[in-house]
Amino acid sequence: xxxxxxxxxxxxxxxxxxxxxxxxxxxxxxxxxxxxxxxxxxxxxxxxxxxxxxxxxxxxxxxxxxxxxxxxxxxxxxxxxxxxxxxxxxxxxxxxxxxxxxxxxxxxxxxxxxxxxxxxxxxxxxxxxxxxxxxxxxxxxxxxxxxxxxxxxxxxxxxxxxxxxxxxxxxxxxxxxxxxxxxxxxxxxxxxxxxxxxxxxxxxxxxxxxxxxxxxx
Numbered sequence: 001x002x003x004x005x006x007x008x009x010x011x012x013x014x015x016x017x018x019x020x021x022x023x024x025x026x027x028x029x030x031x032x033x034x035x036x037x038x039x040x041x042x043x044x045x046x047x048x049x050x051x052x053x054x055x056x057x058x059x060x061x062x063x064x065x066x067x068x069x070x071x072x073x074x075x076x077x078x079x080x081x082x083x084x085x086x087x088x089x090x091x092x093x094x095x096x097x098x099x100x101x102x103x104x105x106x107x108x109x110x111x112x113x114x115x116x117x118x119x120x121x122x123x124x125x126x127x128x129x130x131x132x133x134x135x136x137x138x139x140x141x142x143x144x145x146x147x148x149x150x151x152x153x154x155x156x157x158x159x160x161x162x163x164x165x166x167x168x169x170x171x172x173x174x175x176x177x178x179x180x181x182x183x184x185x186x187x188x189x190x191x192x193x194x195x196x197x198x199x200x201x202x203x204x205x206x207x208x209x210x211x212x213x214x215x216x217x
Contacts (some may be wrong), residue, residue: 002215003133003154004097005107005175008115010164011182012094013084013122020078023049026071027057043167045109045137045146046071068138072113083121087182089204093212094128100212105133107150107161107171109143112136143167147174160215164188169195180211 009015024034035056041049050067054060094104106129108115115136120126135149147170150159159177161168169192172179181196182203183189193199198211 001101001103002097002158002160003103003105005105005133005135005150005154005159005161005177006094007161007163007165007168008106008108008110008118010087011162011168012087012090012124013118014087014184015164016084020082022071022074022078023053025074026050026067027053027059029070029074030057030059030063030067032057032059043109043143043165045141045143046111046114047137047139048141049109051141068111072111075114076117079117079121083123084118086122086124087184088202089208091124093203093208094124096209096212098128102212103130103133103154104128105130105135105150105153107135107146107163107168107175109137109146111138143171144174147171147177150177151175158216164192166192166195168192180208 006012027034037052037056046068047064050064051061054063054067097104106115110118116126133153135146135153137146140146159175160180161172161175161177162180162182163169164183169179178197179195181189181192181199184201189199189201198207200208
């Protein structure tokens with residue numbers, strides 16, 4: 001059986017240009033002013049983002065669990081009234097892989113609650129996911145470790161990782177999995193295409209359906 005590990009943000013659901021700063025709000029809920037961390041943060045796990053936001057605000061990183069609990073509460077409220085749009089073809093993509101006998105797991109930087117909330121409020125069928133195959137960034141800071149976690153969860157069978165950033169490609173390499181790049185931004189897609197067995201701007205692309213139909217792992 002082929003196991004597909006899906007990233008969420010930018011792969012299954014759109015990442016809007018102007019996002020709510022839930023990470024900053026979580027810092028403020030802990031009683032201090034939020035400070036924007038320096039440097040790029042694309043592809044960071046929620047745990048790693050918690051660490052950098054706490055450090056930037058001068059708070060101890062041993063408050064990560066407390067921070068993530070606050071972030072979960074803020075996310076449940078926010079996405080309940082402001083759901084993300086699904087990436088074109090994403091809901092159908094999960095059904096297509098299931099129809100071809102694949103197992104759909106998640107390899108995401110999100111906490112379990114944030115993952116479920118984003119998918120359910122965006123209209124995804126949560127039964128399309130095998131929740132025993134869930135590598136969550138709530139528990140590790142390193143994206144490559146998510147890949148190794150995915151490999152342990154899936155066993156020795158063929159794996160395919162779907163993602164939109166170089167961090168997802170790194171996770172796929174750590175999992176000894178094939179990588180499929182999905183990104184609606186042409187420049188960003190080009191930057192990761194050479195690390196992928198398939199690169200598409202949309203899961204509605206016929207090339208994706210052909211890949212699933214013809215793939216044997």
